[in-house]
Amino acid sequence: MKYLFTFFLSFFLFSIGKNVFARQLNDTIYLADPSIFLDNGVYYLYGTSSDQGFLVYSSNDLKTWNKKSENNGFALKKGDAFGSKGFWAPQVFKRGKTYFMAYTADEQIAIAHSDRPTGPFIQQELKAIAGTGKQIDPFVFTDTDGKNYLYHVKLDHGNRIFVAELKDDFSDVIPGTTKFCLAGTEAWENTAKTDWPVTEGPTVIKKNNLYYLFYSANDFRNPDYAMGYASSGSPGGPWLKYAGNPIISKTLLQINGTGHGDFFTDKKGALQYVFHTHHSNYQVSPRATAIVKAGFVKDKHGSYHMQIDTESFRYLMKGKAKAFQN
Numbered sequence: 037m038k039y040l041f042t043f044f045l046s047f048f049l050f051s052i053g054k055n056v057f058a059r060q061l062n063d064t065i066y067l068a069d070p071s072i073f074l075d076n077g078v079y080y081l082y083g084t085s086s087d088q089g090f091l092v093y094s095s096n097d098l099k100t101w102n103k104k105s106e107n108n109g110f111a112l113k114k115g116d117a118f119g120s121k122g123f124w125a126p127q128v129f130k131r132g133k134t135y136f137m138a139y140t141a142d143e144q145i146a147i148a149h150s151d152r153p154t155g156p157f158i159q160q161e162l163k164a165i166a167g168t169g170k171q172i173d174p175f176v177f178t179d180t181d182g183k184n185y186l187y188h189v190k191l192d193h194g195n196r197i198f199v200a201e202l203k204d205d206f207s208d209v210i211p212g213t214t215k216f217c218l219a220g221t222e223a224w225e226n227t228a229k230t231d232w233p234v235t236e237g238p239t240v241i242k243k244n245n246l247y248y249l250f251y252s253a254n255d256f257r258n259p260d261y262a263m264g265y266a267s268s269g270s271p272g273g274p275w276l277k278y279a280g281n282p283i284i285s286k287t288l289l290q291i292n293g294t295g296h297g298d299f300f301t302d303k304k305g306a307l308q309y310v311f312h313t314h315h316s317n318y319q320v321s322p323r324a325t326a327i328v329k330a331g332f333v334k335d336k337h338g339s340y341h342m343q344i345d346t347e348s349f350r351y352l353m354k355g356k357a358k359a360f361q362n
Contacts, residue, residue: 065093065101065352066322068256068312069125069173069237071298073153075135079302080153081310081352082111082126082137083325089113090126090139092154093354098302098327100355104154111155112137118146118162125173125237127298128153136206138174138186145174145188147206165208167200175298176202177240177271185271187217187238187249194219195234197251199272215272217249224282225253227260237263237296240271243332243340247271250342252295253282257320259292260285263311265342283344284311284328292317299330307331309344310352325352 067083074080081093081101092111093101103109111128114120119141126139135150137157144164148157165171170191177185184202186209189195201213220226220233237252250265264281268274284294297311307330312323329348332340 063353065325065354066315067091067325068323069296070310070312070325071127072300072308072310073128074300074303075130075153077303078153080128081325082128083312084124084126087114087121087123089116089123090137094154098308099353101352102355106154107156111150111153112139112148112157116156117148117159118142118144118164125296127175129176131206136176138176140172140174143170143172143191145171145186147174147176166211167209167214173236173238175238175240176206179271180242183271185240187240189236189238194232195236197235197238197249217273218251218266218275218277220253222277222281224260224262224264224285227254228258230255239298241299245269246340248342249275250299256293256296259314259317261293261295262286263295263297278341280341283342284309288344288346289313289349293320293323294326326350327352
């Protein structure tokens with residue numbers, strides 16, 4: 037009887053664990069190239085998910101996320117703005133009372149606008165920004181002097197990161213201002229040793245008059261996809277790569293394909309980084325959305341370096357579907 041009881045107890049606990057694991061898998065959010073935008077006390081999550089546009093989730097606590105009920109959950113939908121497929125890497129920001137979304141579609145970059153963070157984001161004229169060749173992964177940065185910059189990736193002898201000045205109304209880049217930033221030249225950035233090195237997913241933070249350019253390297257399908265950064269005294273460079281790169285990787289987090297995200301400041305004023313990972317260590321897609329705490333720390337020489345709290349790593353989870361207002 038004792039052994040029978042032990043058997044059934046073990047089976048019961050195994051079943052609970054299996055069901056909890058299954059529920060967690062089903063509740064995980066699968067948005068690649070994610071970004072989080074905080075507005076009026078509500079967090080909004082966007083990312084790569086569909087050739088139909090960009091889904092949006094909201095949360096009050098960064099723990100439970102709910103998908104928008106209107107417009108099938110889309111903040112930007114194909115047909116309302118530039119693009120027919122390949123909707124990648126959205127970034128939402130606000131200037132005045134207008135919300136803007138910079139994004140990739142058809143391997144070009146476009147910027148749409150809305151009067152709400154949930155959209156619909158639209159363009160009056162369906163067009164991409166100017167530039168040569170294929171351009172992806174936009175990140176709009178506004179400096180303390182009010183100038184706007186578009187960090188982005190050009191597909192030219194590899195995925196290489198560039199920057200250009202933006203017009204004040206974000207309608208296009210200013211001609212003749214595009215500058216090269218960096219490419220995959222270090223061993224950790226091209227572990228497969230391909231002839232097409234990849235650096236992508238740029239994000240920029242300014243601290244104490246230094247500019248920090250965060251980026252991901254390796255093909256996104258590579259388990260070694262990872263994130264590092266470079267710094268400069270100017271938004272246009274030259275950029276010096278951090279000797280401690282990468283700061284997010286499979287070695288540090290024990291999960292494949294970690295990278296391409298965005299920093300945001302939470303309600304408590306703390307810095308966090310949202311990014312994607314491979315679906316598992318055996319499968320790339322759909323890529324899962326995760327978050328870690330981060331912060332600048334000062335070394336003995338008085339220089340600041342970005343530090344990632346790997347113990348804070350967790351996946352973002354869906355709550356019960358419901359409408360939300362903004």
